[in-house]
Amino acid sequence: MTIKSLLLNQNTSQLAAGMNGSHKNFPKDTPSALLRSSSLSRNILLFLILFLALILRVWGLDKVPVSLFGDEVDVGYHAYSLSKTGKDYTGHFLPLHLKSLADYKSPLYAYSIIPTVSVFGISPLGVRLPAALFGVLGIYLLYLLIKQAFKNNSLALLTAFVLTISPWHIHYSRWGFEGTLMLALFTAGLYFFLRSLEQGKWLVFSSIFFALTPLSYHSAKVFLPLTLVILALLYGKNVVKIQKKYLIISLIAFLIITIPFVFSTFFGGGTDRFSSTSVFNSKTASSEIGFDRLQDARIRDSKALFGAKGSILDRLFHNRMIYFTSQIINNYLGAFSTEFLFISGDPQPTHNVIGHGEFYKLEAIFIILGLVFLFLKIENIKIRLLLILWILTAPLPSILTKDGSSHASRLLFLLPPLIILTTLGIYHSYYLISKKTRKIFVVVLSLVYFLSFIFYQHNYWVHFPWDSQRWWHSGFKEAIESVVSESHKYNKVIISAAEEPPMIFFLGWSQFPPAEFQKKYPLVQENLDHFGKVSVLGNFSFPPIGLDKNLYELGSILPENSLYLAPAKEIKLDLIREPERVPSDLILIKVIKHPSGEPAFYLLAKNENKKAN
Template sequence: MTKTAKILLLLTLVLAFVLRVWKLGDNPPSLDWDEASLGYNAYSILKTGRDEYGNFLPMSIRSFNDYKPPLYTYLALPAVAVFGLNELSVRLPSAVFGFLAVISCFYLVRLMNPQNIKLALLTAFFLSISPWHIQFSRIAFEANLALSLYILAITLFLKSLKSGIFYPFSALVFALSIYSYHSPRLIIPIVVLGLVLLYFKRVTGKLPWFLTFVVLLFVTAFPVIKEINRSTGARFSSVSVVNPDEKLGASIAAMEFDRLRGEPFGKILHNRRLVFGREILAGYLDHFNFDFLFLTGDPPGRHHAAGMGMLYVTDLPLILLGIVFLALNFKKKAFRLILLLFFAAPLASSLTTGTPHAVRAIFYLPVYQIIAALGLIRVSKKSYFKYVFCLLLIINFLYYLHQYYVHTPVEYASSWQYGYKEAVYESEKHYGSVDKIIVTYRYDQPYIYFLFYNRTDPAWYQSLWRGYAIKRAERQYDKYEFRNINWEQDSQMKNALLIGTPEEIPDNAPGITREIFFPDGTIAFRIVKRI
């Protein structure tokens, strides 16, 4: 690698690091409930060796009965130990692994195409400024960790083709990705099989090392395989598109309609397998939606900057050119590998509801960046295009930064459950003077914020629930009760603090101690003290 290439790589990595850690604790403007849950469970394991439910070193984090994969929680332990339980410590592992993904991405492309250093540098640069990647590198979502490990594992696999000693490391990192998030549990077996078929001669040329890879991957992943029926199964059943109760009503009605009319093919044409197949195909194709990719993103405001898609608009022509180039050069193994990763990326997401889904489809990265880099290289011989593209990219990038740091914290604050931190601190001021603190459930999962920001003693909290089933709603502990507020009844309470929404507590309610506002000036919470 030339000195110029080293300097460009260093500058890219500095940019990637700054974009992922700058004001990490302040933006996004609040922890969402999943982040708070990961953080408190890390705190609980750090203090007691058990999660909030009292499970010793759990293989899945029960959380809100969605059973999160455990690796992110364990990786957050050092940051929580050093920095305390706060927004920065919870998000720091994601930022670090997001930065490492840029490094892995560079070496992945180098191994795919050793002669083209420009392709590797461009891909790393595009990933470093990717809105999709920055978004999830700055929040404590397990998917970003899984993606970083996934990229590294593939990189190590390609390295193993030259030196078999890297096979065990690839297996271990693939297994860690499986421990990180649900989607890799489907994607990784398909990608590994594709890698073996694509590089079959080179794999079998180092057969003992590859067999070590297979055995080690199975052994290390086996504990999580045992958990699949309980953890992944529970999560999958809640988001699966293959849901008979929701999807088969129309099919059954159509078959009955055909039966009454003597139509012989009704059972075939309206078969449940065809129904589910159409749903899965529709979900898969949703991920190629241009609005999702380039204009609006998916509906949750937590998944993208305001007014932005998952990719830059300037990426579109480059991606189209890159895809054409890949198709025309399909015989090259490196390009077939890119297409394998591209088409495998949305497989897990397509089996779920709410497609396209930016979190579950994050495994598109860095494939889109590789394809865009290929597209740029193919046309960059025309210098005027390079200048035009660079100008448009700079404008697009500056627009993204403006949207992310100025507009998003205001426009999407409610999506981040903004206001809970302030509500917890306000409740603490009145804790000693009331017998009961009622907190609305309108925004979902309020209890986790009170555990998090109060830094509730995990051993004490676990002892309250030992031997008892914990309900998601109407949870109670100590003075706290989490449920929706019925003002007509609850206004009659004595020695109580009510924390509710403006829809639940009227603006003329007596005893209002504070109103907590979203950044746009609308009311998030009204807090009333009944004496």
């Protein structure tokens, strides 16, 4: 499979029709042999692309990322609970928002992984495999969308291939996150909508897929309504011409799905997530505004103190409206920055390979060229406007949130249209240059793409596991399994919260019976000396925060006959290299290591027969 074969694979109907007049100067030099066998070769190429996509997303899914991140364990335990009891783990029957220990989540991904969690348990394969499959499905759906919108099989194949090797898409297809499901549903909705303009029956399918999209991830709650408004403005006159029975069925299907979900969003806790991530929920806004006003005041009077009443001009230039407006604009522009798209990407190690852009650097050129060709080569104004408005509105779900300028999860709707621009740039560049230089173009482009891809894969498989191991919560599985296996020997087992709130890791990795947890939720809290109020589940205790004590104080404050799971960062010593530093009033039962060999957790017990050194 080569880029040249993707560029040349077209059929005669496309050459004759273009996009019903949507392409200027459509290439007419496709080899006749390829034209005669276009259908077969197209299907073979599509199969190879999807097979490659599957391999890139499923291979080593249990090894990289190195462990299930806390959110993955959470959604896995929800699915486990739903499969066993029909309720989420906090006891809500078939909920439209999942109440987690930290916040409320959109439910669809948890429901979708019930089969794999039932088969593979709460494991990387059980939680992540559906995301990988949704990723492959999304590639196929984008192929169909481009084929429908541009009436160009070659462009559709090229788009599918570029998305297949996209770092952004590969990464989000390899962990248990809702993003690939959201993109697949949205792309399906848009594809069937465009088809419905030719055959009205497809509008029913479009309405169902669009209605399901917000149930997948929070960003869609903002983006989908914007998209529906855009589609109404662009295609409203076309839609009203569809047979009434299809319009009525589509509307009913859409309302049946969305009304309960909208009600749950506004009255059932669905807005809690936005409240916690909103830029308006800034703890530093007042102090930053106050500091700016103080600077202005000190220019006039060097003795001015913090908190002093500013002048009218101070308040005019430094206030909450200006502050938050600036944050929102910066977030919006940051989403299109070269830093985010091509250089460093999302700085969170769970969202991106550290130091790698969301796109390959060479794609920056073709995105710009694609934008130019969109206006020069695509005559269908509605398709042109749809793509432009898709790009312009894609960052809107993210800009009102903290880190909104570089949050790859909340900016996922930006991925497909930029991929489309990339392929428009490649495709039309190929046909713009002379025939003599096309082979050189293909060879150079293929080589640069190949090297970029190999470099990314090297980083992903070699460096990323170690660089990101702490953020992927490696060691928790082994730590919880060790704690559970030893717990019957002790009256009390304390699991520290110094690394992360440990409750969900305990529930997920121990596969604690959901029905039993539901009966005890919310958990009883009791006072434990030196630990404050702890949540209690059997003989397990979960403090709200980590201890501010060193290793040599630990033995004196642990209860009698107790077991303590401590993150290595709480102990602040490397007991692998220096086991002799364990005090005599403690017993080091086990060291749990990160993949790098560094200590992740220490399992310690109180030595009842000894006092501290």
